[in-house]
Amino acid sequence: MVPRYSRPAMTAIWSPVNRYRIWFEIEALACEAMATFGAIPEEAARIVREKGDAAMAAFSEADLARIDEIEAETRHDVIAFLTWLAEKVGPESRFVHLGMTSSDVLDTCFSVQLVQAADLLLADLDAVLAALKAQALRHKMTVTIGRSHGIHAEPTSFGLKMAGHYAEFARNRARLVEARQEIAVCAISGAVGTYAHIDPRVEDFVAEKLGLAAEDVSTQVIPRDRHAAFFCTLAVIASGIERLATEVRHLQRSEVREAEEFFHPGQKGSSAMPHKRNPVLSENLTGLARLVRSYAVPALENVALWHERDISHSSVERNIGPDATIGLDFALMRLAGMMEKLVVYPERMMANLESLGGVVHSGEVLLALARAGISREDAYRIVQRNAMATWTKLGEPDGRSFRANLAADPEVAGRIDTEVLDEAMDSARHLAAVDRIYAKVFGADASGA
Secondary structure, three states, X not given: OOHHHOOHXXXXXOOHHHHHHHHHHHHHHHHHHHHHOOXXXXXXXXXXXXXXXXXXXXXXXXXXXXXXXXXXXXXXXHHHHHHHHHHHHOHHHHHOOOOOOHHHHHHXXXXXXXXXXXXXXXXXXXXXXXXXXXXXXXXXXXXXXXXXXXXXXXXXXXXXXXXXXXXXXXXXXXXXXXXXXXXXXXXXXXXXXXXXXXXXXXXXXXXXXXXXXXXXXXXXXXXXXXXXXXXXXXXXXXXXXXXXXXXXXXXXXXXXXOEEOOOXXXXXXXXXXOOXXXXXXXXXXXXXXXXXXXXXXXXXXXXXXOOOOOOOOHHHHHHHHHHHHHHHHHHHHHHHHHHHOOEEOHHHHHHHHOXXXXXXXXXXXXXXXXXXXOOHHHHHHXXXXXXXXXXXXXXXXXXXXXXXXXXXXXXXXXXXXXXXXXXXXXXXXXXXXXXXXXXXXXXXXXXXX
């Protein structure tokens, strides 16, 4: 991922230094495990740990260059690292990587990195949830128009919109917790995964120390259905980001102007049109969501490896691992900040709600007429006729409100009390169940102004 859309903590997870530190930790733990049951001398394991720790603590650009130099000759990244480590450890390095294969190191390291990335993403999701909850509670009773097909439907509350997005991101957080657990596995089983050259106790020891579970059947590599599930979860989260970003983009349109991204002092919207206040953050989030979702397909295609293993997945994961997690990390941070500072215009929401002359109350009027004894089919015909008469005359001198058209309709006059008609056109009716919905979403924290 380009630096523009990268944050230091997530980027550091995918740095060569972090990767080599994890590789060394896996190798050192394997030595310590073997030493516990006499497969190698305890003194050798101690020297590997001490000298290796010292080398990693002093790791520099020169060490990176040395590993690259070795790899240029060996054409094998793990062997290059092990050769460099042997130069630092000395004769005891002959006990390093004993009975292991490269995938034991690479796959276990990738699991550690994905777990580290998931922990940062979970913190990011918490920030998004906090911002959405604050907006939901603040605007719990802020009446606005709900839209279906982009067209005015019936009144709702802006807080309820935010509560819906909160609930979605809460589900996404639960999905990521599950995906983190599924990917948190270790495989140290040797060539084709049979433990022919390494004791299974080594895998158990390393897994426990790294906070992982031992893979059930590794076939030399960790099965890629686990990784597919992880990246698909990131894709679902990205889709949630885009859904919310799309809502903000629509609400900020000049014709709507019900909410907008915070416009910073000194910010410029256009190089040619000084008046512009563009939804650049939500548009950026839409683009980042497309990227993160695009990584799900290659992750799914990685599942079908040949026999016990091939490395067709390797080049894919070297790209999508960093890019998907770095991109999503940045997007979640941006989304949290955007929603914290979102500017909401309740007066504009009410003006838009009333802009169609009251036809948005047609559904409740339909029910009121039906309760008054008119058949549903006749009630629908009456309500639609008056709604269309209102709609087609909006803004014209002889135009009347929906309420006025209904009152003048001979099929309505005398069939329903004025008070009942007024009550049917009260937007507050649509917020009667908000407390119940909030209790489902926020529990004991559902109260708000």
